[in-house]
Amino acid sequence: MKHIELIQLLYQHRDIIDKAFMGESFDDLPKELVKDVPIFQKVAKKYELSEAYFEFANTMLKRVDANYRFGDYNEEIKLLIELKEIYQETTDKTILARMKSAVKTLYKKIEQRDTLINSRINDIVNDNELSIELIIKEAQDIDDRIGELIIAHSENLKILGTELRGLENSFDEILVDIRLDLIPLTQNIHTYNEKLSDFILRTQKRKRENKQLMAIANKIIKEQDHELKAMLLSNHQLYLHTFKENKRGLVKSFPEPYELKRESFLELLVKSLEIKRVEKKAIVSKPYEKSQDVIFKSINIKRIEKDICNSKPQNIFEYILSHDEIQKFKPENQEKIYAFKTYLTIVQNYRDNVVLESNYLNNVKVAKWI
Amino acid sequence: MDIAKAFEILSQGKIISANSSKYSELANMLLNDSFFEEFKETLNLIGYRLIGEDGYYYIAKKGKLTQGEQQLFIDKNKELILAIALLRQLYPRLDRGGVIHFLQVVSQYVNIQKENGSIKDKLSYFSWNKNKDDEKEILEHFFKYLEKNNILEKESENISDKYRVLNSISYYLSIVESVEKGDNDA
Numbered sequence: 408m409k410h411i412e413l414i415q416l417l418y419q420h421r422d423i424i425d426k427a428f429m430g431e432s433f434d435d436l437p438k439e440l441v442k443d444v445p446i447f448q449k450v451a452k453k454y455e456l457s458e459a460y461f462e463f464a465n466t467m468l469k470r471v472d473a474n475y476r477f478g479d480y481n482e483e484i485k486l487l488i489e490l491k492e493i494y495q496e497t498t499d500k501t502i503l504a505r506m507k508s509a510v511k512t513l514y515k516k517i518e519q520r521d522t523l524i525n526s527r528i529n530d531i532v533n534d535n536e537l538s539i540e541l542i543i544k545e546a547q548d549i550d551d552r553i554g555e556l557i558i559a560h561s562e563n564l565k566i567l568g569t570e571l572r573g574l575e576n577s578f579d580e581i582l583v584d585i586r587l588d589l590i591p592l593t594q595n596i597h598t599y600n601e602k603l604s605d606f607i608l609r610t611q612k613r614k615r616e617n618k619q620l621m622a623i624a625n626k627i628i629k630e631q632d633h634e635l636k637a638m639l640l641s642n643h644q645l646y647l648h649t650f651k652e653n654k655r656g657l658v659k660s661f662p663e664p665y666e667l668k669r670e671s672f673l674e675l676l677v678k679s680l681e682i683k684r685v686e687k688k689a690i691v692s693k694p695y696e697k698s699q700d701v702i703f704k705s706i707n708i709k710r711i712e713k714d715i716c717n718s719k720p721q722n723i724f725e726y727i728l729s730h731d732e733i734q735k736f737k738p739e740n741q742e743k744i745y746a747f748k749t750y751l752t753i754v755q756n757y758r759d760n761v762v763l764e765s766n767y768l769n770n771v772k773v774a775k776w777i
Numbered sequence: 778m779d780i781a782k783a784f785e786i787l788s789q790g791k792i793i794s795a796n797s798s799k800y801s802e803l804a805n806m807l808l809n810d811s812f813f814e815e816f817k818e819t820l821n822l823i824g825y826r827l828i829g830e831d832g833y834y835y836i837a838k839k840g841k842l843t844q845g846e847q848q849l850f851i852d853k854n855k856e857l858i859l860a861i862a863l864l865r866q867l868y869p870r871l872d873r874g875g876v877i878h879f880l881q882v883v884s885q886y887v888n889i890q891k892e893n894g895s896i897k898d899k900l901s902y903f904s905w906n907k908n909k910d911d912e913k914e915i916l917e918h919f920f921k922y923l924e925k926n927n928i929l930e931k932e933s934e935n936i937s938d939k940y941r942v943l944n945s946i947s948y949y950l951s952i953v954e955s956v957e958k959g960d961n962d963a
Contacts, residue, residue, distance in 0.1 A: 539869040610870060616950050617865050619957040624862035627855050628898055635858075636851055638956050640842075644826065647948070648838040649850045650790040 471523040479559035794943035795832040832944035
């Protein structure tokens with residue numbers, strides 16, 4: 408089968424392959440998916456995607472299986488050293504060609520490993536499904552493996568940088584280029600190590616905090632929180648002061664839209680707005696009262712002035728008080744108030760005709776008309 | 778933003794977190810050393826302390842607490858510690874800066890409750906919990922309560938489901954650590 412035919416086959420059966428990639432297994436499959444190419448494997452009488460396909464798909468999608476073990480590539484390095492010895496003995500150019508190919512493949516694998524380690528760390532950091540204990544364990548395992556890889560990588564760099572050099576110029580050039588390309592990957596592996604170590608420390612701290620929180624929460628629920636109370640009260644000057652909320656003048660806030668949608672609110676509203684049937688001839692209490700007549704009274708001051716001019720009284724206030732224009736306020740007991748107001752008006756307006764005595768009668772300065 | 782405005786906000790008993798969007802202006806002012814010192818001095822004159830640590834700020838009282846204040850102080854801290862214990866039971870790795878979605882919390886609560894009924898005891902503890910049967914409603918109240926106490930903040934007013942955990946969570950975790958440390962030392 409040619410490569411283009413393989414691509415066509417994959418495309419033709421894309422739905423089945425995708426379901427299998429999501430974890431589905433099949434009792435039966437088209438022959439070409441089982442016999443012609445090993446895309447599927449029979450496991451416990453069911454067909455599942457082969458490991459080779461998973462590895463290919465995960466690599467292309469930059470995903471990494473949780474059980475994937477990152478390679479240290481010691482075998483590849485051993486092979487390169489063996490090939491070097493054979494070449495030194497034989498100076499066979501085909502051996503050198505194999506060495507060039509092996510070095511390039513090794514670089515591709517290291518680069519691929521870098522991508523996969525990054526993906527795996529991101530998976531661990533963002534995984535919210537696994538328990539905190541398992542997350543710490545997985546992170547610790549990966550971190551330990553990265554530690555091993557750092558040592559192996561450092562050894563591999565020495566071999567690529569010194570031991571394999573000096574065989575042939577074009578091979579040396581490849582080794583130099585690859586060594587340069589490996590610099591960022593070397594930095595990355597140390598960064599992953601730091602990132603993961605930091606993550607493990609933070610997660611362990613959270614695990615410790617959670618244990619303490621659960622212990623104290625149980626004590627609070629059981630009212631056995633004396634230590635918490637004692638600690639808070641003895642150090643209150645270090646902790647947030649709880650200001651008492653002022654309840655005066657509080658206006659109840661309008662309900663939020665989501666509160667309005669709530670069933671309990673709607674039930675309450677229906678109850679509040681319940682319409683009661685009323686009998687047609689039911690006695691209805693009268694909500695209105697007949698208003699009383701309002702009587703407006705006024706003083707005809709011109710008339711009082713005229714009478715004063717004619718009578719020329721010796722005590723103007725007493726005269727006004729007894730005048731019938733003022734006496735009409737007697738039912739409301741307001742005759743003295745109106746008499747005094749009128750007295751002030753007349754005394755003010757007729758200064759030339761009024762003489763103010765030095766004595767008082769009924770607390771009012773005596774004034775006489777002249 | 779001036780000292781009067783800062784006092785108006787902090788004197789409501791709020792913890793202001795540096796990662797809060799709602800109080801970003803105040804948080805930025807408090808990050809300014811000269812403003813912090815001036816505010817601290819002012820509060821000191823009227824018997825309070827301004828405390829700023831680990832990315833959050835609050836006011837503490839210097840003098841003795843009255844009996845009423847003591848009760849309020851204890852009750853509020855207890856409820857909030859319990860609230861954070863509940864949050865961590867739902868999301869063991871949740872911490873400052875983390876993001877949670879309300880609907881995910883409801884579904885997580887339902888899942889955990891199936892396996893461990895004791896989680897309901899924590900929700901039942903809260904004084905505001907009047908309707909003890911409607912869990913979605915209780916959790917809505919729970920979120921409002923955490924929002925009111927400046928532990929959670931909506932990421933955006935337009936997305937009502939997404940909340941950010943503020944730095945103030947560390948304040949309550951530090952109290953728990955101090956108590957447990959005291960226990961272990963004893």
